[in-house]
Amino acid sequence: MSVLRLAVHRLLYGVAVLWLVSTLVFAFLHLSPVPAERVIGGPRATAGTLRLIRADLGLDDPVPVQYGRFLARLASGDLGDSHAGGEPVAALIAERLPTTLWLVLGAAVLWFAGGVALGVLGATRARGAADRVTTVLVLAGLSTPPFVLALVLLSVLGTGAALFEAGPPMQEHFLRRMTLPWLALAVLMVATYARLTRSAMLDVLGEDYVRTARAKGLSRRRVVYRHGLRAALTPVVTQFGVDLGALAGSTVVIEKVFGLQGVGQLVHHAITLGDTPVIMGVTLLTTLAVIVANLLVDVAYAALDPRVRPA
């Protein structure tokens, strides 16, 4: 019952955040010192053309009317049209989404597996080689911006791949093209997850029920993996939900460096054109994705661990 209540509570909160962000987006559109008709019409548009564009966009209506229309459109999944090309923003994003999803998915698998493995090693063999590697990696991970690592990887290991240029479509040489971007995104995150897994494991391994399991005569290996790891994974999974937002930002930079034609490049291109609807569409969708991910994590967490359920 309380899991359901938590789910509803979180869902309402998620809707509220989404409403808040979309209202901010609407405010930004109106506060922008560069009016939309300027971007659409271009520098040589006449005053008459600009007036026509304004009327067409409904920019002369009262602000509350515009706000209502904006929310109604959003609710029906319409993110508006690009100011630069006129295409629907939703269609532009849908076209680029697979590349970004592959990038994120591959990197996530790498860092999750690598981080948990290093963390378990560090916890079971404290002050061993894995533990020391993790300490160095944590420091490097906190200190290195992903784009610097990406640039270094590309300069040192890149084999004639385009730098800052559009590459061939994703289907060609998929693995060869994705390996370096995956590494650039994952290597720095591995450290955070290793540290998190390690401290969670150490906490769990000190608990009474783990000692009981050992006293019952279960092997150390079995206790570590059956009891320790299972309980230690919950905070790690929670962190995963939190990090999705940061990851969305990193893809913009990684896609720029490696010339991947994903959503990040769409945003970067939109920055140079001042194409606000595209940037805002991506921001809104990413916020939605982060909220949904966190909702799933919270609910799964509560379902797995009775201690965090609201009383």
Next chain:
Amino acid sequence: MTGGGRGMTSGSAWARLRRDRAAAGAAATLLLIAVFALLAPLWARWTGHPCDAAFPATGLAADGTPRGPSREFWLGADPLGRDVLVRAAYGARISLAVGVLAALLAALAGTAAGTVAGYAGGALDALLARLMDTALALPHLLVAITIATTFQITSAAGSLALTVLVIAFFSFAALGRVVRGQVLVVKERPFIEAARATGAPAARIVVVDVLPNVAAQVAVLTSLLVPAAIVFEATLSFLGVGVRPPMPSWGAMLGEGGAAFRSAWWLLAVPGTLLLLTTLACNLLGDAVRDALGPERGR
């Protein structure tokens, strides 16, 4: 960390910090980089290359590619024929100033929000806590890009101010949450209850009794915010939404290097190394301060 005997604790903490060799190395590195930044006009005078001036005749080869380190350009030239050494020094000023300012601003806002939320409790706490949760859940870089692109600011000072504000906004929540948690603990201590029993006003209790007890925590968190802010600024400028060209910052220099990296390694090596050294030293120092203040909490 205990509230009582603060003087003694911080005294031994200072002694512990001074014995830490990694911390000493980090502090020396930061000092060197700060001196390098402060002496920027001197580098410009010695080389005869003002920061934003281009010297295509001497800085670029016949085919238009930048020349590497030489007696004329100590750390090479960039694709426009500008001096990388001079720009790196002026860029250091921007990177350090933005990082420190944004971290201080975030610390101020975070401490205020966390203290008010933790001490006041009730509806105000719920509101502030939710606000901080929301700020943490937003895709930081994307929202920062949205703000920077919407308010197309072209002046140098304006772009700097906006960058600082954006970074501070996205950093205050993490600190605010920790401060709130600390205040919730401190609030229940007997000496606070005693102060309340004497009828002291809440504002006075917060300033005199609560804040000194969270100050150590805030100092550690702030020192760890500085490298994060420097990285954030570098990323924004790399994408072209941070400081405006021709103003140099390490991130902007990395972005401007562009396609020339493969043949001109110094365009990546110089700002990249400076950026990494700075953030690494800041993190090492922050970790050392944290360990020195509470060795029992060390990992």
